[in-house]
Amino acid sequence: xxxxxxxxxxxxxxxxxxxxxxxxxxxxxxxxxxxxxxxxxxxxxxxxxxxxxxxxxxxxxxxxxxxxxxxxxxxxxxxxxxxxxxxxxxxxxxxxxxxxxxxxxxxxxxxxxxxxxxxxxxxxxxxxxxxxxxxxxxxxxxxxxxxxxxxxxxxxxxxxxxxxxxxxxxxxxxxxxxxxxxxxxxxxxxxxxxxxxxxxxxxxxxxxxxxxxxxxxxxxxxxxxxxxxxxxxxxxxxxxxxxxxxxxxxxxxxxxxxxxxxxxxxxxxxxxxxxxxxxxxxxxxxxxxxxxxxxxxxxxxxxxxxxxxxxxxxxxxxxxxxxxxxxxxxxxxxxxxxxxxxxxxxxxxxxxxxxxxxxxxxxxxxxxxxxxxxxxxxxxxxxxxx
Amino acid sequence: xxxxxxxxxxxxxxxxxxxxxxxxxxxxxxxxxxxxxxxxxxxxxxxxxxxxxxxxxxxxxxxxxxxxxxxxxxxxxxxxxxxxxxxxxxxxxxxxxxxxxxxxxxxxxxxxxxxxxxxxxxxxxxxxxxxxxxxxxxxxxxxxxxxxxxxxxxxxxxxxxxxxxxxxxxxxxxxxxxxxxxxxxxxxxxxxxxxxxxxxxxxxxxxxxxxxxxxxxxxxxxxxxxxxxxxxxxxxxxxxxxxxxxxxxxxxxxxxxxxxxxxxxxxxxxxxxxxxxxxxxxxxxxxxxxxxxxxxxxxxxxxxxxxxxxxxxxxxxxxxxxxxxxxxxxxxxxxxxxxxxxxxxxxxxxxxxxxxxxxxx
Numbered sequence: 001x002x003x004x005x006x007x008x009x010x011x012x013x014x015x016x017x018x019x020x021x022x023x024x025x026x027x028x029x030x031x032x033x034x035x036x037x038x039x040x041x042x043x044x045x046x047x048x049x050x051x052x053x054x055x056x057x058x059x060x061x062x063x064x065x066x067x068x069x070x071x072x073x074x075x076x077x078x079x080x081x082x083x084x085x086x087x088x089x090x091x092x093x094x095x096x097x098x099x100x101x102x103x104x105x106x107x108x109x110x111x112x113x114x115x116x117x118x119x120x121x122x123x124x125x126x127x128x129x130x131x132x133x134x135x136x137x138x139x140x141x142x143x144x145x146x147x148x149x150x151x152x153x154x155x156x157x158x159x160x161x162x163x164x165x166x167x168x169x170x171x172x173x174x175x176x177x178x179x180x181x182x183x184x185x186x187x188x189x190x191x192x193x194x195x196x197x198x199x200x201x202x203x204x205x206x207x208x209x210x211x212x213x214x215x216x217x218x219x220x221x222x223x224x225x226x227x228x229x230x231x232x233x234x235x236x237x238x239x240x241x242x243x244x245x246x247x248x249x250x251x252x253x254x255x256x257x258x259x260x261x262x263x264x265x266x267x268x269x270x271x272x273x274x275x276x277x278x279x280x281x282x283x284x285x286x287x288x289x290x291x292x293x294x295x296x297x298x299x300x301x302x303x304x305x306x307x308x309x310x311x312x313x314x315x316x317x318x319x320x321x322x323x324x325x326x327x328x329x330x331x332x333x334x335x336x337x338x339x340x341x342x343x344x345x346x347x348x349x350x351x352x353x354x355x356x357x358x359x360x361x362x363x364x365x366x367x368x369x370x371x372x373x374x375x376x377x378x379x380x381x382x383x384x385x386x
Numbered sequence: 387x388x389x390x391x392x393x394x395x396x397x398x399x400x401x402x403x404x405x406x407x408x409x410x411x412x413x414x415x416x417x418x419x420x421x422x423x424x425x426x427x428x429x430x431x432x433x434x435x436x437x438x439x440x441x442x443x444x445x446x447x448x449x450x451x452x453x454x455x456x457x458x459x460x461x462x463x464x465x466x467x468x469x470x471x472x473x474x475x476x477x478x479x480x481x482x483x484x485x486x487x488x489x490x491x492x493x494x495x496x497x498x499x500x501x502x503x504x505x506x507x508x509x510x511x512x513x514x515x516x517x518x519x520x521x522x523x524x525x526x527x528x529x530x531x532x533x534x535x536x537x538x539x540x541x542x543x544x545x546x547x548x549x550x551x552x553x554x555x556x557x558x559x560x561x562x563x564x565x566x567x568x569x570x571x572x573x574x575x576x577x578x579x580x581x582x583x584x585x586x587x588x589x590x591x592x593x594x595x596x597x598x599x600x601x602x603x604x605x606x607x608x609x610x611x612x613x614x615x616x617x618x619x620x621x622x623x624x625x626x627x628x629x630x631x632x633x634x635x636x637x638x639x640x641x642x643x644x645x646x647x648x649x650x651x652x653x654x655x656x657x658x659x660x661x662x663x664x665x666x667x668x669x670x671x672x673x674x675x676x677x678x679x680x681x682x683x684x685x686x687x688x689x690x691x692x693x694x695x696x697x698x699x700x701x702x703x704x705x706x707x708x709x710x711x712x713x714x715x716x717x718x719x720x721x722x723x724x725x726x727x728x729x730x731x732x733x734x735x736x737x738x739x740x741x742x743x744x745x746x747x
Binding site: 047049088092096097098099101102103105106107108109110112113114116117120121259262265266269347349352353356357359360363364365 | 413417464466515519521524525526528529530532533535536537539540543544663666667670702704705706707708710711712714715718719722723726
């Protein structure tokens with residue numbers, strides 16, 4: 001609704017077009033997968049800033065196996081490489097009880113160094129490869145388009161009718177040229193929700209992140225669950241890397257992840273350590289990411305959208321009685337609105353920093369209401385209670 | 387006793403380095419490289435006078451970054467934001483210094499002060515978020531790093547502060563020669579050691595003094611070891627958090643100045659980034675100790691300066707990054723095991739003392 005008002009006011013028709021929405025959902029996939037990886041690990045009480053390194057391992061794995069044995073081998077190898085990174089992370093944090101942030105930093109250094117080293121050794125002499133780039137990955141993952149749904153909606157969207165066209169654009173974007181990995185991602189989100197919140201296994205895993213001492217006293221092998229969680233986390237980060245290498249570009253390229261591991265982490269926090277929230281966060285960040293690749297008018301639209309969104313949030317918050325927060329939101333919204341009115345062209349940097357700024361603002365205004373797992377980030381040693 | 391203590395302290399990093407060397411040698415062997423040739427090439431290049439100057443210059447920046455991280459570590463604050471703090475500090479300082487046409491004795495302190503203020507200000511946001519909104523500094527500094535990059539690229543590319551320095555290179559206005567920091571020569575070398583190296587040494591001494599000879603340092607270490615005990619004895623932990631973060635940020639603001647004042651004299655988008663993460667690694671292996679960090683910085687400087695030689699003999703230079711990554715991981719694991727052994731020893735000692743006492747009774 002707000003989006004469609006914004007579109008009409010700014011005339012940035014691309015804001016909700018099928019192309020934009022489809023690209024947004026595409027960019028949301030790697031961010032969402034990384035966020036989901038973070039969620040698994042942190043739900044078991046292991047804060048994971050090594051996601052970026054594991055994701056890099058994934059992109060490399062995809063490139064390494066992908067150019068020789070095709071996409072499917074690339075996909076599997078990426079998951080395995082990421083999972084191995086996760087295992088190593090588990091060895092340091094779970095078995096040796098090293099500070100988790102420190103270990104994560106080490107994994108990031110190691111992942112980067114290892115892949116750059118191997119890429120230079122293995123890809124330089126390969127046909128079509130280079131020191132920082134793998135030869136093209138051959139084959140394609142099946143992309144699914146449901147023309148019965150997306151075609152009529154696309155034509156509807158092109159009419160630029162208020163609201164109707166916008167909804168049509170969003171929905172047809174969802175069904176247009178859907179990569180298999182996108183579908184898998186959606187399924188993984190639902191599976192995670194089900195496993196972690198609706199099975200005994202998930203309850204045990206989460207108890208390792210909430211109160212490992214109590215969990216251990218109930219006979220749960222906390223360290224085993226933590227190992228499982230960080231390996232899963234690495235595998236998901238690896239899959240995120242695979243998406244970048246296989247679907248988004250078709251090659252492994254150095255620096256391809258571009259900090260998406262960190263955005264994934266931000267997404268998870270934005271989503272309050274829950275799959276649903278993480279998915280929403282990933283979509284929002286993917287959307288912002290898309291707009292910066294498209295034309296400048298969209299970024300102006302984005303600013304107005306942000307302003308309207310924040311103003312309406314201010315209204316809600318005011319109703320719920322928290323006046324100070326509401327006032328802060330009101331001021332922020334007005335400032336953004338004035339920025340919109342006074343500037344005709346916004347630089348792409350606005351969209352570049354938007355995800356990070358959003359996360360900071362969410363943290364600043366809602367940190368007290370976010371609920372991370374209680375024992376998140378605390379090294380756990382079997383037998384000693386601290 | 388004290389010899390044993392020094393031995394214990396050195397054991398962990400040396401052991402970690404050996405493990406890292408073994409791991410990297412194994413990787414090199416697996417790809418059929420000649421290990422003696424690899425390390426020989428690094429050593430023979432790294433011990434030339436010219437290379438020593440390069441190593442010292444690089445180590446200066448690393449040292450500053452590591453001290454900035456270490457001071458946070460001392461009270462369990464994780465400043466991952468050194469990267470953003472130093473890049474932003476360097477850009478603003480370069481822009482300001484470019485406008486100054488004053489004698490060096492006035493303009494240099496101004497440049498340094500500006501860099502420190504900007505670094506501290508950027509870190510201050512994270513400090514404020516932590517004490518007033520309860521936001522973990524780990525997350526906020528990561529976000530602030532990316533935001534700083536966005537601000538910098540906007541400023542350099544799209545505002546009047548950025549100028550075309552050369553073909554396809556945009557940067558701040560060149561700092562007039564009076565605002566450069568003179569370097570000095572070592573025997574046999576053609577190039578100069580940055581004058582800022584001496585500033586870094588001073589910062590190291592100041593860091594040591596602050597921690598070990600002032601009330602503030604005592605409170606800081608106490609808060610780091612036991613926040614509850616510190617606050618029970620009247621230490622205001624919020625204030626400590628803010629001050630520590632501000633000092634850390636101020637030192638971080640200096641990281642790029644050796645290069646800026648000694649060599650490049652302009653801030654461009656190609657400015658070396660990533661020193662913040664290097665600083666974390668070095669602070670860890672140096673165990674937050676000013677002298678330990680100095681060794682770490684020199685080691686890292688040596689590795690990074692000499693690694694380029696490896697490409698010439700057909701070994702990817704990134705093997706050095708692997709070596710560094712393994713060292714860090716091995717070092718923190720070694721420290722953790724050493725820490726636990728120490729606790730166990732102490733417990734056994736207490737146990738022994740207690741049983742002896744009960745025997746007497």
